[in-house]
Amino acid sequence: MVQKNDFKLIKCGNLIDCTGNAPVKNGAILLESSKIKSIGHESNVIPPEGASIKVYDYSKYTVMPGMVDCHTHNNGFGDGRLGEELNLLADEILTLQSIRNLRASLFSGVTTIRENGPKNFTLINLKKASNDYMVLTPRMLICGRPLSIIGGHMGYFGSEVTGIDEVRAETRNLIKQGADYIKITATGGSTQTSFRYRHSFNLDELNAITSEARKFGKLTATHCVSTQGIVNSIKSDVDMIIHCMFNEPDGSNKFRPEIVDDLFNKGTYINPTLHVVRATIWDLLNIKERIGLTGSQEKLLDDRKRDFDIHLNNCTKMIDSGLKFITGSDSSWSSYQSGNTVYETECLNMAGLSNMASLLSVTKEAAKSLDIDDLVGTLEIGKEADLLVLNSNPLEDISNLWDVKDVFLAGRYIDRGSEKSLKSIRQLRPSLN
Amino acid sequence: MTKLNSFRLIKGERIIDAKGGDVLERGAILLQGDKIISIGREEDVIPPEGSQVEEIVYENKTVLPGLVDCHVHLNGIGDGRKGDQLNLLPDEILTLQAAKNARTHLFSGVTTVRDCGAKNSTTLRLREAVEMGITVAPKLVLAGRPMAIIGGHLWWFGIQATGPNECRAHVRQLVKEGVDFIKITASGGSTGTSVPLRPSFNLEEMNAIVDEAHKFGKHTAAHCTNSQSMINALDAGIDTIIHGVYNEPDGDRSYRPDITERIVDQGVFLNPTIHQSRERIWQLEEKSQNQKLNPEEVEELNTTKEGHEQRIEEVSKMWEAGVKIVCGSDSAWANYKMGRFQADINSHISIGMSPMEAILSATNLSAQSCCIDDQVGTLEVGKNADILVVEGDPSKNIDDLWNIVDIYQDGNLIDRGNYI
Ligand SMILES: [Zn+2]
Ligand SMILES: [Zn+2]
Numbered sequence: 099m100v101q102k103n104d105f106k107l108i109k110c111g112n113l114i115d116c117t118g119n120a121p122v123k124n125g126a127i128l129l130e131s132s133k134i135k136s137i138g139h140e141s142n143v144i145p146p147e148g149a150s151i152k153v154y155d156y157s158k159y160t161v162m163p164g165m166v167d168c169h170t171h172n173n174g175f176g177d178g179r180l181g182e183e184l185n186l187l188a189d190e191i192l193t194l195q196s197i198r199n200l201r202a203s204l205f206s207g208v209t210t211i212r213e214n215g216p217k218n219f220t221l222i223n224l225k226k227a228s229n230d231y232m233v234l235t236p237r238m239l240i241c242g243r244p245l246s247i248i249g250g251h252m253g254y255f256g257s258e259v260t261g262i263d264e265v266r267a268e269t270r271n272l273i274k275q276g277a278d279y280i281k282i283t284a285t286g287g288s289t290q291t292s293f294r295y296r297h298s299f300n301l302d303e304l305n306a307i308t309s310e311a312r313k314f315g316k317l318t319a320t321h322c323v324s325t326q327g328i329v330n331s332i333k334s335d336v337d338m339i340i341h342c343m344f345n346e347p348d349g350s351n352k353f354r355p356e357i358v359d360d361l362f363n364k365g366t367y368i369n370p371t372l373h374v375v376r377a378t379i380w381d382l383l384n385i386k387e388r389i390g391l392t393g394s395q396e397k398l399l400d401d402r403k404r405d406f407d408i409h410l411n412n413c414t415k416m417i418d419s420g421l422k423f424i425t426g427s428d429s430s431w432s433s434y435q436s437g438n439t440v441y442e443t444e445c446l447n448m449a450g451l452s453n454m455a456s457l458l459s460v461t462k463e464a465a466k467s468l469d470i471d472d473l474v475g476t477l478e479i480g481k482e483a484d485l486l487v488l489n490s491n492p493l494e495d496i497s498n499l500w501d502v503k504d505v506f507l508a509g510r511y512i513d514r515g516s517e518k519s520l521k522s523i524r525q526l527r528p529s530l531n
Numbered sequence: 532m533t534k535l536n537s538f539r540l541i542k543g544e545r546i547i548d549a550k551g552g553d554v555l556e557r558g559a560i561l562l563q564g565d566k567i568i569s570i571g572r573e574e575d576v577i578p579p580e581g582s583q584v585e586e587i588v589y590e591n592k593t594v595l596p597g598l599v600d601c602h603v604h605l606n607g608i609g610d611g612r613k614g615d616q617l618n619l620l621p622d623e624i625l626t627l628q629a630a631k632n633a634r635t636h637l638f639s640g641v642t643t644v645r646d647c648g649a650k651n652s653t654t655l656r657l658r659e660a661v662e663m664g665i666t667v668a669p670k671l672v673l674a675g676r677p678m679a680i681i682g683g684h685l686w687w688f689g690i691q692a693t694g695p696n697e698c699r700a701h702v703r704q705l706v707k708e709g710v711d712f713i714k715i716t717a718s719g720g721s722t723g724t725s726v727p728l729r730p731s732f733n734l735e736e737m738n739a740i741v742d743e744a745h746k747f748g749k750h751t752a753a754h755c756t757n758s759q760s761m762i763n764a765l766d767a768g769i770d771t772i773i774h775g776v777y778n779e780p781d782g783d784r785s786y787r788p789d790i791t792e793r794i795v796d797q798g799v800f801l802n803p804t805i806h807q808s809r810e811r812i813w814q815l816e817e818k819s820q821n822q823k824l825n826p827e828e829v830e831e832l833n834t835t836k837e838g839h840e841q842r843i844e845e846v847s848k849m850w851e852a853g854v855k856i857v858c859g860s861d862s863a864w865a866n867y868k869m870g871r872f873q874a875d876i877n878s879h880i881s882i883g884m885s886p887m888e889a890i891l892s893a894t895n896l897s898a899q900s901c902c903i904d905d906q907v908g909t910l911e912v913g914k915n916a917d918i919l920v921v922e923g924d925p926s927k928n929i930d931d932l933w934n935i936v937d938i939y940q941d942g943n944l945i946d947r948g949n950y951i
Binding site for chain 2: 188194224227233515
């Protein structure tokens with residue numbers, strides 16, 4: 099916990115405030131308790147006279163805001179297991195796995211996460227423990243549980259609802275239980291009883307959810323791996339589209355520029371989750387190198403590679419059309435483990451975001467998409483002092499985001515533990531292609 | 532993880548094997564995988580010919596068994612809150628707290644704990660998570676939920692049983708869920724609705740619980756804060772008495788040599804939890820150095836001190852009479868946070884133990900009382916390589932147990948910087 103009148107002076111060799119302005123050489127940040135009191139060139143940052151000040155000298159390093167990951171599943175293991183299997187574990191175990199994932203994220207430089215689909219009360223209770231300082235976590239925005247139709251994607255997490263009254267009631271329940279926003283699976287997905295190429299909720303149900311959420315000032319986000327889900331989400335004024343895949347009911351992929359125009363006009367945020375697709379590819383490549391693949395695995399590998407290429411290509415077109423892309427990893431879903439958010443930012447970079455835009459996609463823009471940009475996402479006077487200190491400059495190479503030296507959360511230096519344990523967080527890129 | 536055919540040779544300036552004999556000067560321990568396969572003087576411990584051996588030398592250090600804390604409450608927070616409040620937290624939070632406590636205790640040198648009462652399935656779930664590799668913990672000897680009467684001490688952890696039949700049914704349910712022993716609150720305690728000066732279960736109920744537990748090879752431990760509850764526990768054939776306070780129903784505190792004699796004769800272990808109250812004394816005394824204590828705190832300090840002195844006196848007599856006294860912290864109950872087991876070991880010096888005897892009470896004997904001495908508690912051939920390395924010589928200065936250098940659990944060197 100931070101003491102009152104507790105001042106820290108952070109000297110920054112290279113200060114990237116992520117407002118979009120050019121970096122400042124020989125910058126400095128003055129923190130008072132959890133907040134930024136003053137920031138700029140070091141000659142302009144003057145600590146109050148007579149105050150006791152702790153100085154952190156990062157004059158050989160880059161300092162930027164802590165990262166914001168808009169899409170996480172902290173119950174998950176990222177070891178390729180299906181949600182159906184995950185869901186069989188006891189709530190206590192899912193909670194323990196969640197805290198481990200949250201620490202991995204925090205230690206990797208992610209100081210804010212949005213949680214997109216946990217079971218029962220696991221994250222609701224975990225967040226209570228975090229608010230009481232019983233456990234250390236990044237800042238958390240939680241959905242409570244995802245809203246699903248019967249048999250729909252992630253319905254097993256505890257909120258399967260039908261009809262406008264039930265969807266309204268469950269939205270109210272979630273908000274009562276502490277949800278910060280409403281997550282909706284608007285199409286099927288990897289859940290075996292769901293239909294990934296079809297929409298799930300009917301438009302009247304989706305409208306009921308979003309209007310109820312809006313009434314209480316809560317944002318909404320929809321999982322959409324097929325086109326009709328996107329279309330419905332636009333009609334319901336959903337704030338963020340997740341995955342945003344243009345699949346038709348017959349499984350074919352057909353990019354729809356007119357839908358992209360609608361998304362542009364609405365200002366909807368897009369969380370494309372590219373790496374979670376690539377993580378499966380990497381998993382298969384690792385198996386291939388170790389023991390070889392079976393025929394069906396080879397086919398899966400080819401399918402996933404094709405899916406990834408199509409989606410990457412579509413993302414490039416959407417970026418070119420000016421859509422607002424943000425980093426949301428989807429870890430630890432599928433084969434993507436927490437603490438590896440940067441892989442997703444690298445994918446956005448690969449899809450066409452500039453280095454600066456990529457950096458903003460995991461800071462300023464991400465915070466805006468979560469409506470917490472008054473608190474975090476940039477380094478400005480009055481904002482929370484969530485800081486990421488890097489050994490190298492991410493504007494030269496976005497992969498330098500991996501090169502973490504130190505992390506501060508709400509002005510507090512985070513003891514991240516031993517090098518050895520930190521190393522274990524990173525999922526390695528396979529040597530095969 | 533340790534490979535089964537990997538050999539490691541640990542050499543130490545001093546080795547305390549905790550079997551009761553002298554300190555071994557310039558000793559060595561040979562590990563194969565997770566087990567000790569040889570121990571003795573350096574020159575007598577010879578790895579098999581041609582084998583690859585990793586050698587670890589601890590100059591000027593003492594090597595001893597990992598500590599065994601026979602009484603913890605992993606759910607606890609140790610911030611002074613009452614159990615009546617603690618139990619209101621959801622199971623997910625209590626499980627998170629249990630994981631945090633387990634890690635803290637492990638990193639402080641405790642490689643085995645016996646949990647003497649937790650809510651619902653929280654500690655059993657923690658063990659599952661450890662087995663899945665989600666989190667680290669000392670070896671866990673678990674009671675799951677404690678056996679309590681309606682309104683009795685710790686009732687809100689999930690069991691309120693009445694009558695021998697219900698008692699037997701609950702024991703069977705616990706055994707089915709995988710507990711290692713049965714914890715019974717044989718008297719009231721700090722639980723608001725319980726009566727600390729009176730026994731809780733009737734003798735026929737105590738008999739049923741202990742009998743049913745023993746049938747399945749599970750041992751039993753009873754919380755006793757008055758003399759009658761000790762007598763009932765002894766009549767029922769209990770294995771460990773916890774606290775063991777000589778209170779009469781009228782609040783009179785008079786030592787009962789007859790009960791002590793029975794404890795000795797029946798070979799029952801006593802876990803006196805001496806430091807629990809001293810921790811609070813230390814906290815209040817420390818506070819009083821910086822600020823004035825309020826009248827309630829002054830009152831609390833005086834009564835706690837008085838009680839603590841009586842406690843030392845009683846337990847000293849029991850120790851003198853030959854009771855097998857074992858070290859169990861009772862953290863993180865009340866004000867005693869986890870990771871400070873050494874303070875309870877130190878408290879055994881105040882009842883007349885030598886430093887070596889205090890070490891034994893927190894290793895060998897404690898392991899015996901947890902029925903896990905076939906695996907841990909001493910450094911002997913065939914046991915698990917749960918090993919603690921400290922600076923200095925705790926057989927001379929018990930507080931050297933605080934100076935942790937390295938901890939091994941089942942032959943694995945613990946990364947004490949692993950916060951993931
Ligand atoms: Zn997701
Ligand atoms: Zn206890």
